[in-house]
Amino acid sequence: MSAFWPAFHFLRPEWLWALLALPLLGAWWRVRRRRDNAWRDHVDAHLLPHLLVRGGARARTGLVAAILAYVLAVLALAGPSWRQADQPLWQAQRPLVVVLDLSSRIAAPDLPPSRLLQVRAKLARLLDARAGSPVALVVYADDAFTVAPLTDDAANIRLYLDELSPEIMPVDGQRADRGIAWATRLLSQADFRNGDILVFTDRANGDASRAASDARATGYAVSVLGIGTSNGAAYRSSDGTIGHAALDASSLRALATAGGGRYAAATTDNTDLAALGVASPALETVGTSTTPGGGKAWRDEGYWLLIPLMALALLWFRRGAALVLVGALWLPVASPARAAGIDWWQRSEQATHARLEEGAKAYRQGDYPAAEKAFAGIDTAEGQYNLGNALAKQQRYDDAVAAYDRALRLQPGMADAIANRATVDAARKRPPSPSDGQGKPGEQGGGEQASSGAKTDPSDGKNPNRQQDDAASQEASTTSSGEPGKAQAPRSAAPQRTPPEASPDPAAQAAADAAQRERMRAAMGEQGGQRTGKTPPEGAAVQAETAEQRERRQAVEAWLKRVPDEPGALLKAKFRLEHERRQKEGQ
Known part of the structure; x- marks a missing residue:
């Protein structure tokens, strides 16, 4: 109590001048009350006190209550x-x-050993410099595609660096305008009002400058890192023709000017990234404290006075006693309710957002059962998508696929859910490899899932922020674009993302594939024997194959070889399917 009075003060003391109006208000109230009494105009003043029945204590109580209020x-x-x-x-x-x-020009060797290898190394250093800040990766040739949506976890992007090459692009070309437009879309879908777009290329045209100008008008600065040398070098395009690729610095400077950003030529160190201002994450201050204590501020305790003020206001109502009692009883109940996690003042969308944030936090910490519990019951596309990610991380593939299906019913065409569902569905259909250990109780087997995001993207992300995590099998991890994560951190949550798990042992995987092929050959041999009326001896290898059996076996082996088992193959298949879908839809 001794420390109370020295610290007591008013944050807005100028309001205390309003107390000086209290005597004037009291005089006005008294004059008005006298005028409202009609008997004063018809009865002598010395007789009036004996004829009127005054309110007495009731009137004085009302006056005191008004003054106190x-x-x-x-x-x-x-x-x-x-x-x-x-x-x-x-x-x-x-x-x-x-x-x-990622056009074929990126393979030119004027930056030894090649532009592509130099770009991969530059991206690795950029990701290290921006650890913990939202980053996304978009590649383009004739069209643009998302490799990784906006994510705080650089490991999700680093996973694909060694797989970046012109071979993963469905069509060759150099449409920088589409790459910039796609990056703008990722930032917009992730609800970022400001952001940076960094273009790695050797030349640009007028369409790219117009796209950069549009991005600048939206609030995103477009900078350019020039790849190559002015002398250039020869390269082989996708159709086999030989071309010459050289750095066109003037067009890139025009692109950066149109986008409101900077231009720098690629160097062997980080001076180019520092010149572009992207070597470290920029911070935008949303709110700060200017109090002498730095990180502390005086609390406004005036809201406590509103409780008795409202109780006094209820006295002006004829039947207000019950309401006053209810208000008094509410006070000891409100604090335990909030302590129990019940917020009576939250809207439904705010409660949903809080649950998404809680689930995203548990997901990032690796507590997937807690993330599942937080996401369960959220009947939105983002909620079911994130629930599927949490279930996939627990190797509950059937439940994860069902969650993705519910997300797609709520939002048809959701790219993240489509990609993750396909990956998880493939993982659950694959036979367990000999290297797989004993799963946890209740797991359905298969590889550990790895996540994005985010949106991460786009992403991006709803991301918290459509900020989203991709569920991908350990054998075939993939990251898809949402828009973002928002793959995204769990959508609207911001998520942020967890790095994918390590890939299984190649030797063990090869042994598993060989065992699977042998089982398929034995099954085909048994089916062929049943058709011809011949049943091979149990446990004996099939020595002779019919033409039909040999054809079926070769078809199965060819199909198994086509199944992508590395990130580069997955990206190539993903981009091809996305390109075909866009062509079909006329985009």
């Missing part, structure tokens, strides 16, 4: 304070979308 209101507006509380310094990291030119 006025004083409480003024004191509440003045902001009484006697203690400090921690004041968080809210800061948001500026997102970055890297747009990489």
Whole structure:
């Protein structure tokens, strides 16, 4: 109590001047009350006190209540304070979308050993410099595709660096305008009002400059990192022709000017990234504390005076006693309710967002059962998508596929859910390899899932922020674009993402594939024997094959070889399917 009075003060003391109006208001009320009494105009003043029945105590009580209510209101507006509380310094990291030119020109060797290898190394250093800040990767040739949506986990992007090459692109070309437009879309879908787009290329045209201008008008700065040398070098295009690729610095400077960003030529160190201002994540201050304590601020305790003020206001109603009693009883109930996690003032969408945030936090910490519990019951596409990711991480593939199906029913065409469902569905159909250990109780087997995001993207992300995590099998991890994660951190949650798990042992995987082929050959041999009326001896190898059996076996082996088992193959298949879908839809 001794420390209370020295610390007590008003945050807005100018409101105390309103107390000076209290005598004037009292005089006005008294004059008005006398005028409202019609008997004063018809009865002599010395007889009036003996004829009127005054309110007595009731009138005086009303006057006192009005005065007290006025004083409480003024004191509440003045902001009484006697203690400090921690004041968080809210800061948001500026997102970055890297747009990489993967046309056949990227293979030119004017940056030894090649432009592509230099770009991979540059991307690795950029990801290290921006650890913990939102980053996305978009590649383009004739069209643009998302490799990784916006994610705080650089490991999700680093997984694909060695797989970046012109071979994964469905059609060759150099449409930088489509890459910039796609990056703008990822940032917009992730609800970022500001952000950076960094283009890796050797030349640009007018269409790219117009796309950069549109991105700048949206709030995103477009910078350019020039890849190559002015002398250039020969390269082989996808159709086998030989071309010459040289750095066109003037067109790239025009592109950066149109996008409101900077231009720098690629160097062997980080000076180019520093010149572009992307070597470290930029911070945008959303709110800060200017109090002497730095991280503390005086708390406005005036809201406590609103409780008795509202109780006094109820006295002006004829049947207000019951309401006053209910209000008094509510006070001891409100705190336990909030302590129990019940917030009576939250809207339904706010409660859903809080659950998504809780699930995203548990997901990032690896507590997938807790993430499943938080996402369960959220009847939105984002909620079911994130539930599928959490179930896939627990190797509950059937339940994960069902969750993805529910997300697709709520939002048809959801790219992240489609990609993750296909990957998880393939993982659950694959036979367990000999290297697989004993699964956890209740797991359905198969490889550990790896996540994005985010949107991450786009992503991106709804991301928290459509910020989204991709569920992908350990044998065939993939990251898809949402829009973002938002793959995204769990959508609207911001997520942020967990790095994919390590790939299984190649030797063990090869042994598993060989065992699977042998089982398929034995099954085909048994089916062929049943058709011809011949049943091979049990446990004996099939020595002779019919033409039909040999044809079926070769078809199965060819199909098994076509199944992608590496990130590069997955990206190539994903981009091809996306390109075919866009062509069909006329995009």
